[in-house]
Amino acid sequence: MSVTAPAGFEASAVAAGIKGSGSLDMALVSVVGGRPVPAAATFTTNRAAAAPVLVSASHIAATGGMASGVLLTSGNANAASGAEGEDHAERLCRQVAEGMGVIAAPGCHPGHHVLICQTGLIGVPFPVEKASSCVADLVKGRAGDAEHAAMAARAIMTTDTVPKEVTVRAGAFTIGGMAKGAAMLAPNMATMLAMLATDADAQPDVLQEILREAVSGTFNAMTVDGCTSTNDTVVLMSSGRASGPAPSADALLAAVREACAVLARKMADDAEGATKTALISVKGALSDEEAARAARKVGESLLVKCSLNGEDPYWGRIASELGTAGVQFDMDRLSIFYGGTEVCKHGVSIPYDTEAVAAHMRNRHIQIDCDLGLGTGAAEILTTDLGYGYIDENRTTS
Amino acid sequence: MSVTAPAGFEASAVAAGIKGSGSLDMALVSVVGGRPVPAAATFTTNRAAAAPVLVSASHIAATGGMASGVLLTSGNANAASGAEGEDHAERLCRQVAEGMGVIAAPGCHPGHHVLICQTGLIGVPFPVEKASSCVADLVKGRAGDAEHAAMAARAIMTTDTVPKEVTVRAGAFTIGGMAKGAAMLAPNMATMLAMLATDADAQPDVLQEILREAVSGTFNAMTVDGCTSTNDTVVLMSSGRASGPAPSADALLAAVREACAVLARKMADDAEGATKTALISVKGALSDEEAARAARKVGESLLVKCSLNGEDPYWGRIASELGTAGVQFDMDRLSIFYGGTEVCKHGVSIPYDTEAVAAHMRNRHIQIDCDLGLGTGAAEILTTDLGYGYIDENRTTS
Numbered sequence: 001m002s003v004t005a006p007a008g009f010e011a012s013a014v015a016a017g018i019k020g021s022g023s024l025d026m027a028l029v030s031v032v033g034g035r036p037v038p039a040a041a042t043f044t045t046n047r048a049a050a051a052p053v054l055v056s057a058s059h060i061a062a063t064g065g066m067a068s069g070v071l072l073t074s075g076n077a078n079a080a081s082g083a084e085g086e087d088h089a090e091r092l093c094r095q096v097a098e099g100m101g102v103i104a105a106p107g108c109h110p111g112h113h114v115l116i117c118q119t120g121l122i123g124v125p126f127p128v129e130k131a132s133s134c135v136a137d138l139v140k141g142r143a144g145d146a147e148h149a150a151m152a153a154r155a156i157m158t159t160d161t162v163p164k165e166v167t168v169r170a171g172a173f174t175i176g177g178m179a180k181g182a183a184m185l186a187p188n189m190a191t192m193l194a195m196l197a198t199d200a201d202a203q204p205d206v207l208q209e210i211l212r213e214a215v216s217g218t219f220n221a222m223t224v225d226g227c228t229s230t231n232d233t234v235v236l237m238s239s240g241r242a243s244g245p246a247p248s249a250d251a252l253l254a255a256v257r258e259a260c261a262v263l264a265r266k267m268a269d270d271a272e273g274a275t276k277t278a279l280i281s282v283k284g285a286l287s288d289e290e291a292a293r294a295a296r297k298v299g300e301s302l303l304v305k306c307s308l309n310g311e312d313p314y315w316g317r318i319a320s321e322l323g324t325a326g327v328q329f330d331m332d333r334l335s336i337f338y339g340g341t342e343v344c345k346h347g348v349s350i351p352y353d354t355e356a357v358a359a360h361m362r363n364r365h366i367q368i369d370c371d372l373g374l375g376t377g378a379a380e381i382l383t384t385d386l387g388y389g390y391i392d393e394n395r396t397t398s
Numbered sequence: 399m400s401v402t403a404p405a406g407f408e409a410s411a412v413a414a415g416i417k418g419s420g421s422l423d424m425a426l427v428s429v430v431g432g433r434p435v436p437a438a439a440t441f442t443t444n445r446a447a448a449a450p451v452l453v454s455a456s457h458i459a460a461t462g463g464m465a466s467g468v469l470l471t472s473g474n475a476n477a478a479s480g481a482e483g484e485d486h487a488e489r490l491c492r493q494v495a496e497g498m499g500v501i502a503a504p505g506c507h508p509g510h511h512v513l514i515c516q517t518g519l520i521g522v523p524f525p526v527e528k529a530s531s532c533v534a535d536l537v538k539g540r541a542g543d544a545e546h547a548a549m550a551a552r553a554i555m556t557t558d559t560v561p562k563e564v565t566v567r568a569g570a571f572t573i574g575g576m577a578k579g580a581a582m583l584a585p586n587m588a589t590m591l592a593m594l595a596t597d598a599d600a601q602p603d604v605l606q607e608i609l610r611e612a613v614s615g616t617f618n619a620m621t622v623d624g625c626t627s628t629n630d631t632v633v634l635m636s637s638g639r640a641s642g643p644a645p646s647a648d649a650l651l652a653a654v655r656e657a658c659a660v661l662a663r664k665m666a667d668d669a670e671g672a673t674k675t676a677l678i679s680v681k682g683a684l685s686d687e688e689a690a691r692a693a694r695k696v697g698e699s700l701l702v703k704c705s706l707n708g709e710d711p712y713w714g715r716i717a718s719e720l721g722t723a724g725v726q727f728d729m730d731r732l733s734i735f736y737g738g739t740e741v742c743k744h745g746v747s748i749p750y751d752t753e754a755v756a757a758h759m760r761n762r763h764i765q766i767d768c769d770l771g772l773g774t775g776a777a778e779i780l781t782t783d784l785g786y787g788y789i790d791e792n793r794t795t796s
Binding site: 045046047048049077079080081082084121122123124125228229230302303306307309310311312314315316317319320322323324329330331332334344346347348349386387388390391394395396397 | 443444445446447475477478479480482519520521522523626627628700701704705707708709710712713714715717718720721722727728729730732742744745746747784785786788789792793794795
């Protein structure tokens with residue numbers, strides 16, 4: 001059921017010809033009936049943000065976070081497309097709103113109640129006519145069953161090898177979601193998109209705070225190549241149609257965070273060309289912020305990622321990265337563990353069970369723990385290895 | 399002649415068995431006669447700095463920048479080696495000083511006048527006995543001819559395929575130097591070492607300022623993988639034995655900078671596994687600092703480096719990196735040029751001579767110019783492509 005699992009949501013997908021392959025490349029997720037409901041979104045911090053990011057952000061602002069649906073397209077990012085790109089995104093939003101019969105809030109036009117997410121090539125004009133000609137079918141094709149949700153999840157795939165869906169049931173309410181990968185991405189499609197829906201009742205400002213919090217510990221604690229896309233977007237809509245009273249903010253946050261964590265893990269595990277997923281955990285930092293910075297420096301290190309690819313527990317590289325992370329660091333207090341086995345203590349090599357570590361390094365999932373020995377700050381980051389696959393995917397756009 | 403080209407310097411090299419291959423792995427560059435002369439050094443900013451870095455920095459401080467020679471070893475970085483590693487480095491410096499008959503300045507012991515640079519595996523105990531047993535031969539073998547300088551340059555090589563030497567003659571004085579590569583390095587030997595000598599007369603504080611300035615525009619404006627080694631060191635010694643008056647600080651800086659630039663370019667061109675060297679130039683930034691930050695973000699981007707490997711002028715990735723560089727950025731003002739051909743103007747794609755750009759991308763040396771269109775800040779960075787070779791070199795230490 002995924003994105004349509006919570007009460008009050010429908011989905012549809014079509015192949016508009018944006019992708020050369022003829023695969024599904026446009027999806028719509030909307031609230032049943034079309035009346036705007038609370039919606040929240042987080043966007044890329046890239047200052048070269050794409051047209052759909054600028055348009056969606058302005059729609060959230062114009063409506064105070066009230067949306068009827070989200071249009072998602074894949075195959076062309078509509079990025080580096082200038083004012084024309086924004087016009088194209090606006091036009092599609094208006095068309096969807098008109099098709100759905102959205103009645104606008106005072107001061108808004110119907111298109112303001114539709115958000116748009118796009119992913120694909122940067123700097124190539126978006127084929128707006130192809131997309132536009134399919135909006136009517138997309139609107140007409142919506143349904144609330146699992147099959148339609150699955151079609152929508154497939155329509156946002158780029159180099160993902162499997163669609164990524166999640167359903168979290170939390171007592172009286174449900175979270176459903178879908179995402180496209182962020183890891184070891186194709187040349188052109190390095191964007192992470194996630195669409196979450198819930199039937200829990202929540203006001204737009206609460207929803208926004210919950211989404212921000214959930215994303216920071218999940219999607220934002222994942223790195224593949226340190227590149228922040230022009231198009232990254234996560235949307236959360238709330239139909240409020242669950243039976244019973246609205247959940248507490250904490251209960252809703254826990255469920256949203258779980259849904260995000262599941263999708264983030266699915267992205268890392270489906271990283272094209274990647275053979276390893278590693279959880280880098282740093283503790284003993286002066287603060288959580290310093291721990292997060294240190295974990296990210298290790299997780300983004302090409303040398304560390306190459307070692308993961310080679311199943312080599314070369315902790316010296318981890319120590320070296322921690323030393324350049326821009327955080328308080330004392331080599332004499334450093335400990336490093338692979339799969340729970342300590343290999344470095346007080347900053348120097350110690351005898352350890354090499355067979356246990358070698359066996360751990362052969363796993364798909366690797367756990368690396370670093371203890372800076374200075375304070376109580378802790379953080380984690382999810383990363384992948386660097387192998388031929390990443391290069392094959394990214395060396396040319398053709 | 400390289401490092402012995404300036405008057406007053408000798409060099410030697412031996413195979414001490416630190417490298418398993420039996421190749422040359424220890425070198426000594428020293429001033430003729432052994433009387434300490436002005437010396438300056440810049441070191442890695444890594445907080446996990448290796449024993450030789452800590453020891454050399456303390457020696458420079460103790461003597462106020464007066465050194466008789468520099469010992470260089472390869473095959474083991476003596477990093478993450480704790481207090482014992484520092485003892486080993488100190489012991490070798492003392493042994494060299496005693497062998498050379500160095501007479502210490504008041505308050506110093508002779509070993510303080512010797513600096514030490516080491517490169518190789520991190521976290522593996524340094525075979526100090528092997529090294530120690532060869533110091534006498536190293537001291538005895540010194541000579542001022544080109545052959546001995548070349549042997550020293552070979553003794554610091556790790557995965558470099560050619561030794562890197564430079565000689566710059568500037569009127570009455572000369573700069574000579576040697577370096578080991580920083581680019582696409584072997585699993586264990588990611589350190590950049592450079593040893594420069596001059597016969598120009600200069601006081602230690604002037605020498606230090608000149609070295610800092612020269613390094614910042616050359617070695618520090620080069621990136622391969624964004625990793626800062628535990629052992630990076632650049633040393634400059636001045637014998638003062640050139641005939642005629644001391645050059646102006648500006649004249650000396652110009653010559654030192656040229657020597658550093660030549661060595662930096664040789665490192666990038668000899669990057670193992672790399673097929674391209676690219677100069678990323680950013681102008682139109684609000685300040686030189688912002689330009690440098692933006693150029694580094696582009697130069698360190700895995701996606702940009704993969705595009706270089708694939709000879710793909712995919713400027714959208716460059717725009718995306720500039721947008722996340724943490725500098726003032728306005729997509730509508732951005733221009734990007736490959737080999738002088740403009741491919742992006744006002745942030746969007748423009749028609750261009752695709753054959754000219756394709757031909758440029760096939761070159762070994764690629765030029766990418768970015769104009770942010772905001773101010774007068776400018777900077778450059780040298781980078782390499784990312785291909786299979788980097789992964790082959792770095793996935794395992796065995």
